[in-house]
Amino acid sequence: MSDGYFSEIRAGQSVSARQPSGQGRSRDKAIFLFTLTAAYLVFELAFNARLLDVIGSSVNEDEIDRIEFWGRMISGCALTLGFWSLAIDHRKPVSASWPRMMIVAILCFIASYFIQERILHFISDNATAGQKRSAALLVFSADAIHSEAATLRGMDFDQVDRTSPSFKTFMALFPAMALYTDNVEGKTEREVRQLVRNRAEREMGGLKHMTEDVYADSEAAIKESYKSYAEGSNAYLAALDKIPGEQQRANAKYKKKLGRRRPDQIPRHMHAKVARDVQNAGVPVPNNWKPTDKAGFDKAVASKITDQARAEFDVRMRRDAGFAMTPALEFKDYVAHDMIQSRWREKLGMTHKIPLRTDLSETQFRDQIYLPWLNAIEEDETAKLLAPVPDFEPGGKHEKDGNLAIRIAFVPLVAFTFSIAGALFHIVKTSWLATKVLRAEKRSQLLVCALALVVTLGYFGPITLRADEITQSELYMKLEADVSSKAGTVLATGMRLLIQFQRGFYPIAEGLRSGPLQGLSFGVNESNS
Numbered sequence: 186m187s188d189g190y191f192s193e194i195r196a197g198q199s200v201s202a203r204q205p206s207g208q209g210r211s212r213d214k215a216i217f218l219f220t221l222t223a224a225y226l227v228f229e230l231a232f233n234a235r236l237l238d239v240i241g242s243s244v245n246e247d248e249i250d251r252i253e254f255w256g257r258m259i260s261g262c263a264l265t266l267g268f269w270s271l272a273i274d275h276r277k278p279v280s281a282s283w284p285r286m287m288i289v290a291i292l293c294f295i296a297s298y299f300i301q302e303r304i305l306h307f308i309s310d311n312a313t314a315g316q317k318r319s320a321a322l323l324v325f326s327a328d329a330i331h332s333e334a335a336t337l338r339g340m341d342f343d344q345v346d347r348t349s350p351s352f353k354t355f356m357a358l359f360p361a362m363a364l365y366t367d368n369v370e371g372k373t374e375r376e377v378r379q380l381v382r383n384r385a386e387r388e389m390g391g392l393k394h395m396t397e398d399v400y401a402d403s404e405a406a407i408k409e410s411y412k413s414y415a416e417g418s419n420a421y422l423a424a425l426d427k428i429p430g431e432q433q434r435a436n437a438k439y440k441k442k443l444g445r446r447r448p449d450q451i452p453r454h455m456h457a458k459v460a461r462d463v464q465n466a467g468v469p470v471p472n473n474w475k476p477t478d479k480a481g482f483d484k485a486v487a488s489k490i491t492d493q494a495r496a497e498f499d500v501r502m503r504r505d506a507g508f509a510m511t512p513a514l515e516f517k518d519y520v521a522h523d524m525i526q527s528r529w530r531e532k533l534g535m536t537h538k539i540p541l542r543t544d545l546s547e548t549q550f551r552d553q554i555y556l557p558w559l560n561a562i563e564e565d566e567t568a569k570l571l572a573p574v575p576d577f578e579p580g581g582k583h584e585k586d587g588n589l590a591i592r593i594a595f596v597p598l599v600a601f602t603f604s605i606a607g608a609l610f611h612i613v614k615t616s617w618l619a620t621k622v623l624r625a626e627k628r629s630q631l632l633v634c635a636l637a638l639v640v641t642l643g644y645f646g647p648i649t650l651r652a653d654e655i656t657q658s659e660l661y662m663k664l665e666a667d668v669s670s671k672a673g674t675v676l677a678t679g680m681r682l683l684i685q686f687q688r689g690f691y692p693i694a695e696g697l698r699s700g701p702l703q704g705l706s707f708g709v710n711e712s713n714s
Contacts (some may be wrong), residue, residue, distance in 0.1 A: 195528050196576055207622055211275045217622035218270060222618055225262050226611045228705075231698035232259050233604045234691055235707045240597045241353025242331055246589065249596055251708040256600045258299055261294035263607040266614075268293055304599055309591045314577040316364055319586025320594045321577075323360040323376070329380045330356065341658025350691035351655040354601070354684045360594035362664040362680060364665060365671040378567045385562040392555055392583050396547050400554070403532045410506060411519050417501040421512045424494035431490055432483045435468055439482065442466070448476040537561040601683055605690070613637050648689035 220250065232255060239252045272289045273282045312320070329335035336342040345352055389395050443451070459472045463482070470478075470485045499509040508524050519525060520543055529541050539557050558673055569583060577587035616637035620630040655661055668678035698705055 194695070195572050212622065212624060213279055214273050215618055217273075217279050218266065219615065219622050221269075222266055222611055224617050225259075225266060226608065226615055227697055227701060228256065229259055229263070229604065229608045229611065230694040231702050231705055232256065232707055233451050233601075233608060234694035234698045235631035235705070235709070236600055236604060237350060237353050237357070237687060238690055239709050240600070241350075241357040242645075246593065248709050249593060252597055253600060255684045255707040256604060257298050258294070260301065260603050260607060261290075261297035263611065264293040264297050265290045266611075282410045301599060301603065305592055305595060308595050309588050312587075312591045314574045314581070314587065317577040317591055318572065319364055319582075320360060320590035321583070321586055323363045324590045324593050325377070325380070325570055326363075327359050329384065330359075330374075332384070334383045334387070335376060335380055337660050337664060340655075340658040345654060345658075349655075350687035351653050351684050354687045355655045355661065357597035358680055358684070359603070360590075360662075361598055362668055364594065365667045366664060367667070368457060377570055378563060381566045381570070385559055389559075392547075392551055395555060396550050399533065400550060400610045403529060404530065407520060407525065407529060407543065410525075411516055414502070414510075414514075414519060417498050417505075418512045418514070420501075421498040424490055424497075428487045428490050434487045435466075435486050436479065436482060438466065439463060439468070443476075448479075451476040537565075577580060583694075598680070598683075602679075605686070608690075608694075612641055645686060645689050649686040651685060653685060653688065656684055 205276055229591070236252055236256065239248055268289045269286055271286045271679070273279055274285075291590055309317075326335060330337065330342075333342075333347075347353075390399070440448070443459075454474060457472070458587050459476050460470055460472055463470050463474070465488070467481065468485050469489055470481060474485075475482055495512070498512050502509050506524075506528075510522055510524055514522065526538075526541055530538070533541075535558060537558060539561065541554065545553065569586060572583050576583040578584065581587075613634055617630060617634045620633045625633065656665075665681060668680065
């Protein structure tokens with residue numbers, strides 16, 4: 186009995202020895218989280234570099250939307266990694282926690298998205314109509330500065346390095362900072378009209394480019410489309426030319442069906458039956474048609490052929506052009522047709538209803554299309570930018586434009602804050618997870634984390650606290666003073682530190698993006714920024 190008792194103990198020890206210990210499970214969890222956190226950190230740093238390149242050199246709404254989407258996805262990853270530390274059961278294999286981890290990930294991505302969205306909505310909802318109007322002007326002005334079409338007093342734009350991280354960060358924050366400056370409109374309205382026109386010309390590429398390339402290519406496409414249209418029209422007209430012959434054949438067939446009787450010899454009570462027989466023979470006469478009504482008979486034959494020809498023509502037009510239109514138009518009438526004009530304007534990117542014509546000389550194109558187009562853009566855009574403040578109120582004509590401008594003004598500040606905070610936090614966290622992987626003691630773990638924090642602050646601290654050519658400029662100090670007096674020292678100081686911080690942070694982040702990640706663009710082409 187004694188031998189059996191000890192035998193059970195030894196057997197139990199053997200089974201236990203084959204099972205991973207709780208410490209082994211914890212190390213597996215640490216290795217898993219360390220790997221994911223390190224990968225996240227690389228992508229977060231690379232994203233910060235791309236974020237600065239995009240929003241520091243562009244106010245294009247589509248580009249900002251794409252980079253903002255990526256920012257929220259990466260923030261969702263950061264939040265997920267934080268909560269996965271709690272979601273993974275260290276007593277079981279990591280794979281056993283997958284269902285719980287997936288639920289946590291979904292909740293974290295949703296929370297990350299709505300937290301940032303709520304912040305932007307809060308800023309927009311609390312902005313006055315006057316601030317929204319100012320934001321629209323400032324975002325427009327920032328675009329003009331990006332394109333070197335305008336400068337600002339108080340900063341030597343000829344000497345400043347426009348590619349430096351500090352300048353890009355400043356330009357990204359400029360609309361938000363300038364919102365706190367008095368008389369924003371008075372500083373920008375004088376140049377708005379000319380800047381609008383300059384931007385329109387720049388986006389068009391100038392008269393020569395529009396004439397020789399854009400307009401000429403679109404004109405050639407219109408002429409080519411008319412060839413297809415003309416072929417369809419010719420087929421339609423050819424079908425109509427056959428109507429007299431088809432009428433004769435159908436009429437002969439009808440009379441043959443009557444036999445020896447003439448149409449005027451058909452009894453009244455047989456009229457309905459004869460009409461049905463004619464209909465069954467393929468001639469769509471009305472039910473009350475009279476056998477002697479040759480004009481009605483011919484009309485029905487013509488109507489059938491015309492309808493069939495028109496249906497075939499419409500099918501061809503929808504296939505080739507995407508819409509139906511009247512057949513048998515001369516070229517000039519074809520070009521003047523509303524649908525053709527609309528498609529042509531769409532191809533040119535024109536939103537104004539300026540009549541488009543073909544075979545124009547460069548002078549005619551300039552006077553009849555190019556200049557009227559520029560004038561229309563200038564009037565519309567200037568009117569929108571200089572619209573009265575009530576137009577930016579809720580329900581106003583430019584409420585949406587104002588909300589969008591506020592969003593573009595503050596997206597950089599929100600995005601930079603989340604991105605940099607996430608990166609700095611996970612630098613320390615990665616160091617801590619590395620000590621867990623190496624099974625270091627608690628004291629050693631704390632020491633490594635503290636060392637990582639000291640090294641990070643030691644490197645970035647002096648750079649962040651030292652002023653540069655941007656933050657020492659007269660323009661910046663005036664903007665900073667206005668922000669400080671109206672929004673508080675915390676915001677003003679945060680903006681300054683963010684600009685100066687990027688001098689040390691951006692080179693590292695861009696090195697990772699262009700190196701290990703092979704220039705990952707995060708949805709925005711390099712040429713666009």
